[in-house]
Amino acid sequence: MLRATGAFHLAAGSLRYRQRLLILGFHGISLADEHEWNPGLYITAAQLRQRMELLRRWEANVLPLEEALERLTSRSLPPRSVVITFDDGFVDFGAEAAPILREFRYPATLYLTTHYCLHRVPVFNLAVSYVLWKSGAAEADLHPLGIPLRLRSSNDQEQQASVRALLEYCEQRQMSTAERNEVAAGLAAVLGVDYAGTLKRRLLQILAPEEVSELSRAGIDIQLHTHRHRVPLDRQHFLREIEDNRERIREMTGRRAAHFCYPSGVHAAEFLPWLSEAGIESAVTCELGAAGPRSHRLLLPRVLDDSRVASLDFEAWACGMRGFGRRHPLAAANS
Numbered sequence: 348m349l350r351a352t353g354a355f356h357l358a359a360g361s362l363r364y365r366q367r368l369l370i371l372g373f374h375g376i377s378l379a380d381e382h383e384w385n386p387g388l389y390i391t392a393a394q395l396r397q398r399m400e401l402l403r404r405w406e407a408n409v410l411p412l413e414e415a416l417e418r419l420t421s422r423s424l425p426p427r428s429v430v431i432t433f434d435d436g437f438v439d440f441g442a443e444a445a446p447i448l449r450e451f452r453y454p455a456t457l458y459l460t461t462h463y464c465l466h467r468v469p470v471f472n473l474a475v476s477y478v479l480w481k482s483g484a485a486e487a488d489l490h491p492l493g494i495p496l497r498l499r500s501s502n503d504q505e506q507q508a509s510v511r512a513l514l515e516y517c518e519q520r521q522m523s524t525a526e527r528n529e530v531a532a533g534l535a536a537v538l539g540v541d542y543a544g545t546l547k548r549r550l551l552q553i554l555a556p557e558e559v560s561e562l563s564r565a566g567i568d569i570q571l572h573t574h575r576h577r578v579p580l581d582r583q584h585f586l587r588e589i590e591d592n593r594e595r596i597r598e599m600t601g602r603r604a605a606h607f608c609y610p611s612g613v614h615a616a617e618f619l620p621w622l623s624e625a626g627i628e629s630a631v632t633c634e635l636g637a638a639g640p641r642s643h644r645l646l647l648p649r650v651l652d653d654s655r656v657a658s659l660d661f662e663a664w665a666c667g668m669r670g671f672g673r674r675h676p677l678a679a680a681n682s
Contacts, residue, residue, distance in 0.1 A: 367637040368419045369407075369664060370430045371398075372651040376443035378550055384480045385473075386654035392443045398652060398661055399451045402429060405666045409453040412568055412606060416629055422640055427666070431455040432631065432649065434572060434608055436464075438549045441558050445567065458572035458608035458631075459559065461595040468528040469551035471517070475510050475531055477551060482538035489513075492533040556599045563600035570606040571596070571627070578613045582621055589625045606630070607645075619645050637664075 375381055375389040382389040390398075402409060408425040410418070412432070418424045431448070433440055436459035448455050463470055469477070479487065479500040487498040487509075496516060498509035513534075517527050535542035545551070554562070563569050574591035589607070596604045605628045609618075612633030622630055622645050629644045636648035650664050 366422060366424065367639055368415055368424060368428050368430065369637045370415075370432060370631060370647060370649040372631070372633070372649040373431070373433045373444070374435060374651075374653070375437045376439040378439050378442065378548055381439075381477070381550065382654045384477055388653065390652065390654045392447065394654065395444060396447050397658060399447060399453065401658065401662050401665050402453070403451060405662070407665060409451075411454040412456045412570070412629070416644070419638060419640060419642075429665070432608070433457045435460055435576070436554045436559070436572070438552045438554055438558070441554055441562055445562060445565070448567075449565070454566065454568065456568040456570050456606065457562065458570050458606075459592075459596060460553065460572040460574065460576040460610065461592050462575045463524070463553035464556050464559065464595065464599075466524045466528075467546075467549075467552065467555065468524065469531065469545065470553065471524070471527040471531060472510050472514050473551045474528075474545070475513055475534060476506060477545070478531060478535045478538060478540050478542070479506050479509060481540045482535075484538050487534060487538055489534065489537065491537060492530070494530070494533075498534075556595075559596075559599040563602070568606075569596050569600050569602070569604060570608070571604045572608045573610050576610045578610055578618070580615075580617075585618065585621050586625055589622075589627070609633070614646065619643075 373390065373395070376395055377389045377391050382391050405427060407427045407429045409429045409431060410425075412430050415424070415428060415430045418428070431453055433444060433455060436457055440457060444455075468474075479498065482500075485499065485501040487500070489496045489498065494513075494516060496512060498513065500506040500509055513530070517530060522530070532542045535545075559569060571589060571592050573588040574595065575588060577588065579585045579588060593604050596602070605626055607622060607627045607630040609630060609632055614630070614632055627645065629647060631647045631649050633651060634646070634648040635650060637650070638647050642648065652661060
């Protein structure tokens with residue numbers, strides 16, 4: 348009703364909206380059926396294209412992150428200013444998202460977690476969850492693998508608990524990434540899931556160094572998301588996560604990254620001086636909202652998009668009718 352009566356157009360042209368910066372956040376772009384397995388983490392390429400078309404329809408000014416933040420501070424943003432960000436750095440970003448961004452000539456920032464860049468295997472916890480879902484089994488007995496666990500997965504809660512249990516088992520034994528991948532492959536074998544096919548299609552994998560380098564040369568802004576996708580509560584370990592992440596990004600891009608995304612949206616007041624100490628210029632959260640001139644640069648809000656967000660809801664944010672009507676389903680989403 349609001350769109351039909353012209354309220355969207357009024358919001359899009361308002362001075363108040365001009366003083367706000369909409370930072371959009373995406374994660375994975377489905378290469379197969381990932382959006383069916385985890386609609387909160389993945390969208391399809393068709394959905395991403397639709398989002399970009401909506402931004403173009405509303406004449407959004409899609410800006411590079413650094414320029415947008417500078418103009419936000421100086422209160423010189425153009426109308427309908429938007430920054431596009433992607434978290435994690437899945438292989439599907441290069442395969443699906445980057446070509447769409449090039450087509451629309453939209454700049455984007457990729458917050459890259461780097462540990463898995465050197466490992467051509469799926470991210471372990473995601474692989475376990477995907478295999479459990481793919482099998483359709485209510486439970487999985489891992490005793491034949493020498494693992495004293497029986498995983499249950501008849502619903503989302505059980506599946507998440509099973510993933511945590513297996514992850515804890517591997518961490519207690521200090522398993523390497525390769526050893527954890529063997530566990531995931533063993534689980535798939537027990538459940539009759541084609542894990543070799545998952546590897547071949549590179550589902551749930553992080554971009555390889557040469558792919559990151561190529562994306563950087565093509566203009567994608569590669570920034571920090573910690574090395575191991577975690578936020579330690581200890582200062583020394585926290586700073587090491589950033590420095591390890593920064594060094595690998597420097598090796599792949601030749602540039603010093605200075606902008607940060609909190610893994611899983613986890614942030615706390617004690618992190619702020621640590622981020623400043625590490626030379627971080629901005630940090631984005633999973634808190635829902637548009638950034639204003641007074642927004643803390645290390646606690647920037649975003650609007651996270653996924654397969655559960657209706658196109659009308661996305662359009663409402665794109666034109667400035669943010670927060671009206673239904674509560675955004677990703678107000679507490681993980682990154």
